[in-house]
Amino acid sequence: MDFDLTPTEMPSSGNCPFCYGNESKTPPEILALRDGTPPNTPGWSVRVVPNKYPALMIEGELGRKGVGLYDRMRGIGAHEVIIESPDHHLNLCDMPSAQLEQILLVYQERLRDLMRDPRFKYVLLFKNHGEKAGASLAHPHTQLIATPVTPREVAMELETSKNHHQLKERCLICDLIFQEIESGERIVSIGESYVSYAPFASRFPFEIFFAPRAHCHSYADIPRHEIAGVARGLKDTLQRLKKVLRDPPYNFVLHTSPNVHTFPKRSHYWDTLPFDYHWHIEILPRLTRVAGFEWGTGFYINPTAPEEAALFLREAEPD
Amino acid sequence: MDFDLTPTEMPSSGNCPFCYGNESKTPPEILALRDGTPPNTPGWSVRVVPNKYPALMIEGELGRKGVGLYDRMRGIGAHEVIIESPDHHLNLCDMPSAQLEQILLVYQERLRDLMRDPRFKYVLLFKNHGEKAGASLAHPHTQLIATPVTPREVAMELETSKNHHQLKERCLICDLIFQEIESGERIVSIGESYVSYAPFASRFPFEIFFAPRAHCHSYADIPRHEIAGVARGLKDTLQRLKKVLRDPPYNFVLHTSPNVHTFPKRSHYWDTLPFDYHWHIEILPRLTRVAGFEWGTGFYINPTAPEEAALFLREAEPD
Numbered sequence: 251m252d253f254d255l256t257p258t259e260m261p262s263s264g265n266c267p268f269c270y271g272n273e274s275k276t277p278p279e280i281l282a283l284r285d286g287t288p289p290n291t292p293g294w295s296v297r298v299v300p301n302k303y304p305a306l307m308i309e310g311e312l313g314r315k316g317v318g319l320y321d322r323m324r325g326i327g328a329h330e331v332i333i334e335s336p337d338h339h340l341n342l343c344d345m346p347s348a349q350l351e352q353i354l355l356v357y358q359e360r361l362r363d364l365m366r367d368p369r370f371k372y373v374l375l376f377k378n379h380g381e382k383a384g385a386s387l388a389h390p391h392t393q394l395i396a397t398p399v400t401p402r403e404v405a406m407e408l409e410t411s412k413n414h415h416q417l418k419e420r421c422l423i424c425d426l427i428f429q430e431i432e433s434g435e436r437i438v439s440i441g442e443s444y445v446s447y448a449p450f451a452s453r454f455p456f457e458i459f460f461a462p463r464a465h466c467h468s469y470a471d472i473p474r475h476e477i478a479g480v481a482r483g484l485k486d487t488l489q490r491l492k493k494v495l496r497d498p499p500y501n502f503v504l505h506t507s508p509n510v511h512t513f514p515k516r517s518h519y520w521d522t523l524p525f526d527y528h529w530h531i532e533i534l535p536r537l538t539r540v541a542g543f544e545w546g547t548g549f550y551i552n553p554t555a556p557e558e559a560a561l562f563l564r565e566a567e568p569d
Numbered sequence: 570m571d572f573d574l575t576p577t578e579m580p581s582s583g584n585c586p587f588c589y590g591n592e593s594k595t596p597p598e599i600l601a602l603r604d605g606t607p608p609n610t611p612g613w614s615v616r617v618v619p620n621k622y623p624a625l626m627i628e629g630e631l632g633r634k635g636v637g638l639y640d641r642m643r644g645i646g647a648h649e650v651i652i653e654s655p656d657h658h659l660n661l662c663d664m665p666s667a668q669l670e671q672i673l674l675v676y677q678e679r680l681r682d683l684m685r686d687p688r689f690k691y692v693l694l695f696k697n698h699g700e701k702a703g704a705s706l707a708h709p710h711t712q713l714i715a716t717p718v719t720p721r722e723v724a725m726e727l728e729t730s731k732n733h734h735q736l737k738e739r740c741l742i743c744d745l746i747f748q749e750i751e752s753g754e755r756i757v758s759i760g761e762s763y764v765s766y767a768p769f770a771s772r773f774p775f776e777i778f779f780a781p782r783a784h785c786h787s788y789a790d791i792p793r794h795e796i797a798g799v800a801r802g803l804k805d806t807l808q809r810l811k812k813v814l815r816d817p818p819y820n821f822v823l824h825t826s827p828n829v830h831t832f833p834k835r836s837h838y839w840d841t842l843p844f845d846y847h848w849h850i851e852i853l854p855r856l857t858r859v860a861g862f863e864w865g866t867g868f869y870i871n872p873t874a875p876e877e878a879a880l881f882l883r884e885a886e887p888d
Contacts, residue, residue: 305862305870318748319741320769376861384860393861401866422638429637450639503865534864541703542695542712543624545853546822547720551624 252553253455253537255496260381260388267302268389270336277302280330281359283352295349296356297333304329305395312369312398328364328373328396332356338389341497342379343488344569345390350481353392357504358477360394361470365509370396372404372508375469380499383536400508407505408527415526423528424465436556438563439486443479446487446533448556448563455537455554456495456563460487461530468507469529484531489568491535500535571872572774572856574815579700579707586621587708589655596621599649600678602671614668615675616652623648624714631688631717647683647692647715651675657708660816661696662807663888664709669800672711676823677796679713680789684828689715691723691827694788699818702855719827726824727846734845742847743784755875757882758805762798765806765852767875767882774856774873775814775882779806780849787826788848803850808887810854818855824848 267275273290276299287293300308306327314323334342334353342350357375364373377392378384400408414422430436430447438446438458446460462480466472472480491498506529544550586594592609595618606612619627625646633642653661653672661669676694683692692715697703719727733741749755749766757765757777765779781799785791791799810817825848863869 317769318752319744374862374865376865378860384858395862397866397868401868403865403867406867425638433637450636501861501864503861505865532864539703540859541697542820542822543693543714545820545851546693546695546722546824547716548722548725549716549720 253495253498255498257497260385266338266387266389268297268331268333268387268391269338273297276300276331281356283356292336294336296335296352298356298360299331299333301329301331301393306397323398326369326398328367328370328394330360330394332360332392332394334390334392340390341492342377342390343485343492345485347478347482347485350485351478354477354481354484357392357394358470358472361468361506364394364396365470365511367396368509368512369398370509371400371512372397373506374401375504375506377500377502379501380497380536383499383501385499404505404508408508411526411528421465421526421528423461423530427461427463436560438490438560439483441479441483441486443476444483446483448560450556452552452554452556452559453550454534455552456491456498456535456559457552457556458487458491458533458563459530460484460533461528465528467527467529469504470506472529486568487533487563490563490566491533493566493568494562495535495537498535498537500533502531502533505530505532572814572817574817576816579704585657585706585708587616587650587652587706587710588657592616595619595650600675602675611655613655615654615671617675617679618650618652620648620650620712625716642717645688645717647686647689647713649679649713651679651711651713653709653711659709660811661698661709662804662811664804666797666801666804669804670797673796673800673803676711676713677789677791680787680825683713683715684789684830686715687828687831688717689828690719690831691716692825693720694823694825696819696821698820699816699855701818702820704818723824723827727827730845730847740784740845740847742780742849746780746782755879757809757879758802760798760802760805762795763802765802767879769875771871771873771875771878772869773853774871775810775817775854775878776871776875777806777810777852777882778849779803779852780847784847786846786848788823789825791848805887806852806882809882809885810852812885812887813881814854814856819852820855821850821852823850 266272270292279289279297279299281298282294283296284294306325306329308328310324310326312323312326335345361373364370373394373396375392375394411422427445431445436447438448443462445463446458449457449459507527585591589611598608598616598618600617601613602615603613625644625648627647629643629645631642631645654664680692683689692713694711694713696711730741746764750764755766757767762781764782765777768776768778826846
């Protein structure tokens with residue numbers, strides 16, 4: 251009862267550009283898993299299209315320049331939408347594991363493809379689920395934005411990981427996962443190939459950290475045989491969240507290694523990067539408001555202890 | 570028409586604990602500007618009380634300790650509310666300049682007092698205006714939270730300021746202000762003792778940076794004779810925002826020097842700190858939603874160019 255869990259009505263499916271049969275309402279597809287049908291027609295299970303209202307434009311040079319003290323470059327990048335299913339009403343966590351596996355493989359394929367473009371330092375993959383989490387369409391989808399700079403949040407994680415690695419010769423996130431499994435009090439769900447837990451001193455109520463147990467710096471490099479296990483883990487974790495909080499609005503964000511080959515060989519990332527990062531997904535339910543304190547500090551007031559959130563999530567029964 | 574500016578109804582004044590005559594509904598006051606009346610009775614113009622639901626507790630030791638890889642300390646700090654006026658319906662920007670001056674002096678007095686406590690590294694002063702900006706009471710008020718650690722956002726600004734100062738022997742924010750005044754295209758309002766402008770590459774539509782023109786690292790150290798000019802400038806700036814966006818929800822956050830004397834003399838802040846920071850207020854209208862992209866990157870997609878926002882704000886006519 252601590253949170254307002256009233257579901258927000260999202261526009262219904264009548265005119266949805268992501269629906270089966272409405273393929274002509276999106277820009278031409280980049281990739282689709284199909285049963286032999288031609289592009290931009292029905293017959294697909296997962297479909298990737300350019301965002302119709304892109305935040306960044308794919309064509310052009312970066313044009314970096316200084317403007318006095320400031321730095322300027324053109325808004326170059328890629329902005330794509332991964333339509334997760336032809337079914338407008340199917341929640342990602344309610345899809346069969348095999349469908350999730352297909353989606354995760356499509357994520358990987360898009361990441362690999364975009365990282366071939368030397369203009370892109372990073373590919374951010376994220377999901378806005380529910381109107382309060384910023385979704386403008388209810389149809390299940392993920393977005394992807396390739397950026398010509400390493401995002402600030404990722405750069406800070408890389409720096410911390412690098413420092414830890416230099417000191418310990420171990421991966422920071424491997425160490426965190428080991429400590430969480432040992433203690434057990436913040437674990438949400440665990441399988442052979444993944445673990446999810448409520449992070450220590452979480453920023454948000456019911457925040458979840460989802461990671462592969464085996465060290466792997468880049469999502470683009472997950473071995474094929476591990477994808478099925480990751481898919482089952484993500485489904486299990488998201489289902490628990492849905493059960494406990496009645497399908498809350500949430501954002502999830504994939505954190506993965508930047509496009510290492512775009513860094514100059516002398517950059518301080520080059521030496522250690524392939525060894526000291528560990529891809530993961532941060533799941534952020536949107537239950538509380540961010541206000542002056544959070545904007546001013548970068549600290550978060552969280553009314554729900556992660557140990558308590560984890561207990562609720564652990565005890566939930568996924569389908 | 571780019572933003573939903575429907576005003577949100579806030580609870581009315583009937584039972585408001587900040588209203589004139591309801592002094593017994595708050596914890597006992599810490600400070601009040603009064604006409605000789607006794608504490609916790611009517612007769613005040615500005616009143617400071619502890620927050621009834623504090624985020625941090627004032628009594629106790631920090632109890633810093635490590636928990637494996639993590640760091641833990643008790644939630645020690647101060648959380649106060651500055652009630653800006655006895656009038657429930659008066660917007661900060663519509664108060665007479667003399668009232669704003671009194672409020673700014675009260676801010677200063679509370680900062681100075683709390684910085685005498687060596688447990689507090691920083692005092693964050695912020696305002697949540699309107700429900701969408703996280704306000705739970707409509708009565709005009711500001712909040713203040715003293716923290717035992719330097720906030721992450723402030724630490725990053727200090728680091729950048731220090732690097733700039735080491736390179737140039739000038740204050741970064743003095744340099745920014747000089748460049749903004751020279752160019753003029755992002756200026757919102759300017760007076761003898763203050764300037765406000767839409768920051769280059771603003772994070773949010775109609776974001777405003779408000780600062781004193783004279784270098785001054787800490788809000789606690791503004792000379793008495795400059796407070797009146799700062800009050801007039803803040804009133805003018807906030808009035809423009811109200812006129813252009815029909816009283817939008819916003820957060821403002823005071824950025825000021827940390828409590829320098831709590832840092833060890835060998836800390837890398839000690840050498841330069843008193844010289845290289847410059848207090849300012851960041852005003853953040855809450856017109857857009859923060860979603861997956863923002864959480865994942867620390868970057869912001871802003872549909873309104875600051876140059877355009879500044880033009881609107883500059884052309885508005887404050888009362």
